[in-house]
Amino acid sequence: MTRVVFLLAPRAYLLDIAGAADVFLAARSLGLPYELAYFAEEPDVPTAEGLPVRASTRVPALGRDDILVVPGGAGFTPGVAPAMRRGLDLLRVHHSAGGLVASVCAGTVALAEAGLLDGRRCTTHHDLQDDLAVRYPATTVVRDVLYVVDGRVASSAGMASGIDLALHLVATAHGPGVAGRIARSLVVYARRNGQQPVTGLLRHRNHLSDLVHRVQDLIETRFAEPLRLSSLARELGCSERTVTRHFVDAVGMTPLRYQHTLRLAHAEHLLADGSTLEEAARSAGFADSRSLRSLRKSKEPQHQ
Structure with a gap:
């Protein structure tokens, strides 16, 4: 069983959470071994859209095959990862143990604050790319792509690109055919990325x-x-x-x-x-x- 744990910060964007989560949920509906969980510093998490969500405050037990995902939010700016002290520690521990960490949109800031982007390539929302490059000079910010995977650190650009990154992770683990079926169920077609082969086959489902x-x-x-x-x-x-x-x-x-x-x-x-x-x-x-x-x-x- 692969656990996909979302680390939620105050004022998180709902689409940053739901886009990637729905990909793994669809994978589970196909019989693949995924389990979703949500962790935050406080049980009630206000979102940027004003709809509160609830999460566990108990630090999850993770294995090497599990994935930590940081959705972006309105409170993230280069140098500031709001109310995520335990979350940043969890990112460091999981990555050092051989696990995969990922971010959606501005959530890339959390990976940088955890020290996981030094010497690595990443991407984030285009409004933050210049500031991210200045704030973390040891990081190479890649522009004009939907996502970047550098070893066991993955990052995606805007909100909906979390879907593309999640499809890529599923395709890598289970094959592009599975990713194609998931994309079809989500009515997502022809998602491509400038840097890596993703799910170009999805155009054949249109x-x-x-x-x-x-x-x-x-x-x-x-x-x-x-x-x-x-x-x-x-x-x-x-x-x-x-x-x-x-x-x-x-x-x-x-x-x-x-x-x-x-x-x-x-x-x-x-x-x-x-x-x-x-x-x-x-x-x-x-x-x-x-x-x-x-x-x-x-x-x-x-x-x-």
């Missing part, structure tokens, strides 16, 4: 064919396995010709090409997070690293 969505669900669940068109058609109760025709019309490629695209996206996620070419190829279902290398090369832009 159609209204229920049959094709069902085919995509089947492929995404077993993309690393050998799949036959005849098996897909049999599970859907229709002909191979019908599956192929509807799939090409909606997605612009055959089911087999879509499976290869999923495999490549999953492998790119793993490579971006430090896996070797052989490890990424094996996990994504390629016969060997040469097959993955060949497919990656075929996707490179050709210069005249």
Whole structure:
């Protein structure tokens, strides 16, 4: 079980909390082992929108696989992480124990105040980027991206970008197909990031064919396995010709090409997070690293 614990500060933004939380909640509804929890210095947390929320004041027990998330809020400015003394200590302890820490929007300030951004790359809301760079000169602030992952420290830009970061974390752990299903359930399409492969596949979900969505669900669940068109058609109760025709019309490629695209996206996620070419190829279902290398090369832009 992976616990995702949100560290709440006074005047937290509701969207900063709910956007990322809903991604992990949707993952749990798909049977993935996620548990959500909320921690604050005081049990009643006023939000920027005026709607109070309640959180636990008991410091949670965390393991290496758990995630600490700091949503941003109106009280965060470079140099100021409001009423988060125990929260900052928890960030330091969890990270030093090998855990992942993350922030949404202005919550990046808390990571900086905890000393976790020295020598690392990060991002935050564009209104805070200049001040953040001046206040924490040992940190490299990356602009014009939705999120940045540097080792076990992740940060995202504006409020809604917490959704993109959470989708990336789920895709890295469970594959882009799972992230695609979650994005579809949240009605989020074509989320991309300038720095890393995220969920570019989501653009292939921007159609209204229920049959094709069902085919995509089947492929995404077993993309690393050998799949036959005849098996897909049999599970859907229709002909191979019908599956192929509807799939090409909606997605612009055959089911087999879509499976290869999923495999490549999953492998790119793993490579971006430090896996070797052989490890990424094996996990994504390629016969060997040469097959993955060949497919990656075929996707490179050709210069005249």
